[in-house]
Every structure is written in C-alpha cells, then in structure tokens.
Amino acid sequence: MAAVKILVVAETKNGAVRKSTLEALAEARRLAAESGGALGAALIGPAGSGEAERLAQHGADVVFRVEGAPLEQYAPEAYAAAVTAAVGAGTPEVLFFAATAQGRDLAPRAAARLHAGLASDCVGFSWSGGGLVARRPVFAGKAFATVAFGKARPQIASIRPNTFMPLAPDPARAASVETVALGDVTPRARVVAFEASEGEVADLTEANVIVSGGRAMGGPDNFELLRKLCKVLGATLGASRAAVDAGWIDHSHQVGQTGKVVNPTLYFAIGISGAIQHLAGMSSSRTIVAINKDKDAPIFKVASYGIVGDLYQVVPALTMELEKALKE
Amino acid sequence: MNVLVFVKQVPDTETRIQIKDGQVDLSSVKWVANPYDEFAIEEALRIKERLGAGKVTVVSLGPDRVKDAIKYALSLGADEGVHVKGDGVALDDPSCVATVLAAAARKIGFDLILTGKQGVDHDWSQAGVMLAERLDLPHVSVVVSLELDAAAKTGRAKREVEGGDEVVEFSLPAVITAQKGLNEPRYASLKGIMAVKKKTIPEWTLADLGVEAASVGPEAAGVRFLEFSLPPARAAGKVLEGDPADTARELVRLLRQEAKVI
Numbered sequence: 109m110a111a112v113k114i115l116v117v118a119e120t121k122n123g124a125v126r127k128s129t130l131e132a133l134a135e136a137r138r139l140a141a142e143s144g145g146a147l148g149a150a151l152i153g154p155a156g157s158g159e160a161e162r163l164a165q166h167g168a169d170v171v172f173r174v175e176g177a178p179l180e181q182y183a184p185e186a187y188a189a190a191v192t193a194a195v196g197a198g199t200p201e202v203l204f205f206a207a208t209a210q211g212r213d214l215a216p217r218a219a220a221r222l223h224a225g226l227a228s229d230c231v232g233f234s235w236s237g238g239g240l241v242a243r244r245p246v247f248a249g250k251a252f253a254t255v256a257f258g259k260a261r262p263q264i265a266s267i268r269p270n271t272f273m274p275l276a277p278d279p280a281r282a283a284s285v286e287t288v289a290l291g292d293v294t295p296r297a298r299v300v301a302f303e304a305s306e307g308e309v310a311d312l313t314e315a316n317v318i319v320s321g322g323r324a325m326g327g328p329d330n331f332e333l334l335r336k337l338c339k340v341l342g343a344t345l346g347a348s349r350a351a352v353d354a355g356w357i358d359h360s361h362q363v364g365q366t367g368k369v370v371n372p373t374l375y376f377a378i379g380i381s382g383a384i385q386h387l388a389g390m391s392s393s394r395t396i397v398a399i400n401k402d403k404d405a406p407i408f409k410v411a412s413y414g415i416v417g418d419l420y421q422v423v424p425a426l427t428m429e430l431e432k433a434l435k436e
Numbered sequence: 437m438n439v440l441v442f443v444k445q446v447p448d449t450e451t452r453i454q455i456k457d458g459q460v461d462l463s464s465v466k467w468v469a470n471p472y473d474e475f476a477i478e479e480a481l482r483i484k485e486r487l488g489a490g491k492v493t494v495v496s497l498g499p500d501r502v503k504d505a506i507k508y509a510l511s512l513g514a515d516e517g518v519h520v521k522g523d524g525v526a527l528d529d530p531s532c533v534a535t536v537l538a539a540a541a542r543k544i545g546f547d548l549i550l551t552g553k554q555g556v557d558h559d560w561s562q563a564g565v566m567l568a569e570r571l572d573l574p575h576v577s578v579v580v581s582l583e584l585d586a587a588a589k590t591g592r593a594k595r596e597v598e599g600g601d602e603v604v605e606f607s608l609p610a611v612i613t614a615q616k617g618l619n620e621p622r623y624a625s626l627k628g629i630m631a632v633k634k635k636t637i638p639e640w641t642l643a644d645l646g647v648e649a650a651s652v653g654p655e656a657a658g659v660r661f662l663e664f665s666l667p668p669a670r671a672a673g674k675v676l677e678g679d680p681a682d683t684a685r686e687l688v689r690l691l692r693q694e695a696k697v698i
Binding site: 182184185188208209210212213215216217219220221223224225226227228229241244245246247248249250251252253254255256257258260295296297298299300301302303304305310311313314341358359360362365366367369373374384385391392394395396397403408409410411412413414415416417418421422425426428429430433434 | 447449450451452453455460471472529530531534556557558559560561562563565566568569570573574575576577578580594595596597598599600601602603604605606607610615616617655656657658659660661662663664665666667670671673674675676677678680681683684685687688690691692695697698
C-alpha cells in the first residue's frame with residue numbers, strides 16, 4: 109500500500125465528486141508541495157467510472173477506492189469504517205474533509221474512531237515545525253483562531269466550502285488506484301430518503317450570490333420581491349433571525365450565528381439593520397450590498413455598497429436594472 | 437424513556453468578542469445555555485410529555501458557573517441536573533469533552549441522548565457525534581424533525597443538508613444533535629423557577645466518573661487553540677442616496693465595473 113502525506117476524503121453526490129472536494133484537494137496539493145510527500149484521495153461508496161481519474165487530474169497521486177453494500181447510502185458508521193480503512197492503507201499525517209453537511213457529520217465520527225484531533229471548518233493552513241496549524245472562524249466569524257494538533261496522527265481538518273479554488277484539471281495527471289477492503293459493518297443509522305427543498309439554486313453555504321431579507325420585509329408576502337431578484341441573479345434566498353423568528357420564512361434560510369455562516373462573492377442585505385449575530389454570519393462575503401432606509405444602520409459599516417432608500421422602491425428598480433444589464 | 441441532555445454554557449450571541457493578549461476576553465461576558473442545546477432540552481421535555489413517563493436529566497461540564505445553565509434547564513421542566521466539574525479537563529478539545537461526557541452518560545444511564553448540533557462559541561460541531569462513537573451508539577446530527585417508537589426502540593429523523601433534508605432511520609439508544617427548527621423552545625414558568633430551589637445539583641469529579649485525569653487533560657487534547665484574532669476590518673464602502681431608479685442603475689454599474697462581481 110502506498111503511503112501518502114495527506115489524504116482527502118472525497119464526497120460524491122449522485123456518483124460525482126463534489127466541488128468542495130476539489131477545493132480541499134487544491135489546498136492539500138499546495139501543502140504537500142511544501143512538505144514533500146504524496147497526496148491521496150479516498151473515494152468511498154458509489155461513484156461514476158471517471159471519478160478516480162477526476163481526482164487525479166485535480167491533484168491526487170493515489171486514489172483509495174472503498175466500496176461495499178453498506179456504503180450504498182450515506183451511513184456515518186459505515187463511512188467512518190471506510191475512512192479508517194483508507195487511513196490504514198495510506199497512513200497519512202493529515203486527513204482532510206470538506207466541511208459540508210456530510211463532512212461535518214462524518215469527520216467527528218472518524219476522528220473519534222481514530223483517536224485523533226479534528227479542527228473543523230478551517231479556512232487556512234500552514235506547516236509549523238513539521239505539524240499542521242489550521243486557521244478557523246470561531247463565534248460564527250466574530251473572531252478567528254489558530255489551532256495546533258496533539259501528538260496523535262493523522263491531524264484531521266475539515267475545510268469550509270468556497271474557501272479555496274479547485275486546480276484546473278490537468279489531463280496529463282494520473283493516479284494509481286488501490287482497492288481498500290471494508291470490514292464487516294452494520295450501520296445502525298442510515299439515510300433512507302432525501303427530501304429536496306423547493307426551487308433553491310444552490311445551498312446558502314455554497315452559493316455565489318445571496319439575497320437576504322430582514323425585519324423591514326414586514327411579512328412573508330414581501331419576500332416575493334426578493335425571490336424575483338434571486339431569479340434574475342441566480343441567487344439563493346437568505347434571511348435574518350428577525351425574519352425567521354417572526355415565522356415569515358423557514359429557519360433553513362437563516363444567515364448568522366444561529367443560522368448559516370456564508371461566504372458568497374456577492375451578498376445583498378435588504379431591510380436588515382445588521383445585528384451582531386447577522387454580521388458574524390456574512391461579513392466574510394467578498395462584496396456586500398446593503399439596502400436600508402436608515403442610513404445609520406450598522407449594516408452600512410460592513411457594506412461595500414449601500415443604498416439608503418425604501419426597499420419597496422429600490423428592489424424592483426434594481427431587479428429591472430439587473431435584468432437589463434445581465435441580458436447585454 | 438430516560439433522556440439525557442448535555443448542555444454547554446456559552447457567551448450570549450449578543451456578545452461583542454474582544455481579544456486580549458491573543459485570547460478571547462471573557463471577563464464581561466453574559467453566559468447563557470447554548471441556543472442549540474435549548475432545542476435539545478425542549479425535545480427531551482416533549483418526548484417525556486408525549487410518552488407520559490420517563491425522566492429528563494441535564495448534564496453540564498465546566499466550571500461552577502455552568503450550574504446556571506443546569507438551573508435554567510430545570511426551570512423549564514427537566515427532572516434532574518448534574519454538574520460535572522471541569523477541573524483538569526481540556527475543555528477546548530471536543531475529544532476530551534466527549535470522553536468525559538461518555539463516562540457521565542454511562543454512570544447515569546439513558547435510552548436517548550440529546551444535545552445541540554454545535555456550541556455557538558467555538559463552533560467545533562464535534563462533541564455530540566464523538567460522544568456517540570465513544571459510547572458505540574448510532575448518531576444523527578443537525579436534526580430538524582424527530583419521531584421515536586419507544587416500544588420498537590427505533591427512530592426516524594430528518595437532518596438538514598445542502599438543498600433539503602435527509603431522512604435517517606436509526607435504532608435506540610442513539611445520540612441526536614439538534615438544529616434550529618426542531619421545535620419552539622418554551623419559556624420557564626414561575627412554578628418551574630420556584631421548583632429549581634428545591635433541587636440539589638450533584639457535583640461529580642473525574643474521580644467520581646472513573647476517568648483518569650491524564651486521559652482528558654491538556655496532554656491528551658487532539659486540538660488546542662494557539663491564538664485568537666479579530667477578523668480584518670472591512671474598508672468603508674460607497675453609500676448611494678436619492679432617486680431609487682438612479683441609485684439602482686448606479687449600483688449595477690459599480691457591481692459590474694468596479695467590483696466586477698456580476
């Protein structure tokens with residue numbers, strides 16, 4: 109079995125490797141180039157025939173392939189067993205997951221099984237004295253912390269999606285594929301169905317553009333204005349805690365400390381004053397646009413661009429202008 | 437059904453985080469029960485009410501101040517509370533915390549364990565799932581809906597994932613971590629607040645739990661914080677005022693030509 113310096117646990121959706129895995133591979137490739145050593149990827153469960161090759165083209169030197177009936181649907185115990193088997197084969201010093209819903213569920217299970225430390229939701233890494241140092245947000249992004257690992261190996265981290273750019277695929281790159289056996293495992297919790305939420309373009313945590321509404325939306329009906337704007341932009345709809353707690357929109361849309369922490373390229377805060385819990389969840393967005401009638405609202409302190417005005421006039425005008433501009 | 441709820445005490449979400457010498461300054465923080473743990477407490481109370489039998493026990497690990505979080509849970513209707521003293525435990529490391537919580541769970545006994553999906557302080561999102569592994573139990577994390585069949589010892593949960601919910605079937609006992617949306621937590625009643633005064637909260641040390649200090653101390657920690665810092669300040673932006681159509685047009689121009697994001 110080939111030893112690797114870093115092992116990335118690949119996540120698939122409908123048999124295809126997810127973008128967040130390619131992002132993790134890119135950062136792992138950079139770290140492996142600095143330290144020396146090979147980069148492995150663990151491909152677990154059902155996957156299309158070209159996926160091992162895709163992992164290779166995005167940076168993997170070795171692909172550890174783990175298959176078996178208990179892996180047909182996501183089941184944390186079975187997937188943790190698969191990760192443990194891949195770690196046994198590759199004996200990595202560093203183990204990466206993408207901090208997706210699945211990665212956030214699987215990584216602690218695997219870390220506890222491996223008796224090794226886990227830094228979750230990381231946004232940066234460096235080597236220091238041979239060990240890995242991770243940087244991650246705490247208090248939903250109100251602060252950042254650097255984290256070091258104990259003596260146990262591997263050093264495990266999950267990587268926040270949308271933080272790193274995948275490498276451009278290199279068709280010349282190839283990886284050796286090693287089959288890893290999954291031992292006997294009977295998971296006692298398993299996914300039996302998926303219920304898709306309606307009409308969402310991308311999840312908040314993965315979205316490039318987010319349009320969020322707050323207390324000034326005044327009720328559930330006015331979110332229709334924002335849905336129109338979302339449609340024009342291909343954006344995902346978000347909300348402040350005030351709007352969620354008022355019952356105007358489902359909690360799965362909430363951005364902030366008791367909701368999602370997001371980092372899109374473009375974030376619209378509409379009728380959101382900018383309570384500290386909300387700012388924590390969105391202030392790492394690249395460009396922030398605020399629309400609010402109160403020019404002293406705290407949201408303008410973090411906004412790249414602001415419009416002081418009545419959202420019921422500004423949002424329709426903006427939707428129309430964007431529609432025009434994006435058609436050009 | 438005996439339901440165990442693990443509650444962490446965290447700084448209130450209104451807290452403005454301040455850094456002093458590379459560490460978070462907690463001197464003037466208002467401490468509250470972790471918001472996600474409130475959903476866990478509420479769910480435990482509802483399970484007991486639905487079944488008309490059983491017990492809800494709340495456990496918190498940490499310094500003496502965490503007794504306030506336990507008392508809060510008792511005031512909502514939890515039957516018993518236990519304070520596990522944090523002396524000597526690497527409390528910033530979820531792995532060490534999970535080891536201690538697992539020992540407390542074994543000592544108390546349970547049919548179901550509930551806790552929040554993450555603490556809103558360090559946001560590790562690990563201890564609940566690690567606890568399941570330590571106890572060799574199944575887990576379901578980030579749960580927004582929970583149905584139990586106490587007789588069959590099975591359950592069905594929905595967990596929030598990208599773009600929807602996963603439906604998960606599991607066997608009991610299990611560890612469930614709660615997401616917002618699981619329920620609407622109640623407020624404490626006057627009767628509940630008065631009842632707390634009559635309850636004693638036992639204090640357990642590592643020795644009481646049979647946990648070796650060296651196995652959960654700083655040397656055993658999987659991760660440790662080196663330094664905290666504030667996020668870089670954002671540069672002041674451009675604020676537009678005036679006619680809605682004009683400002684909208686100017687904003688689109690700026691997003692396109694200056695920010696280059698559309």
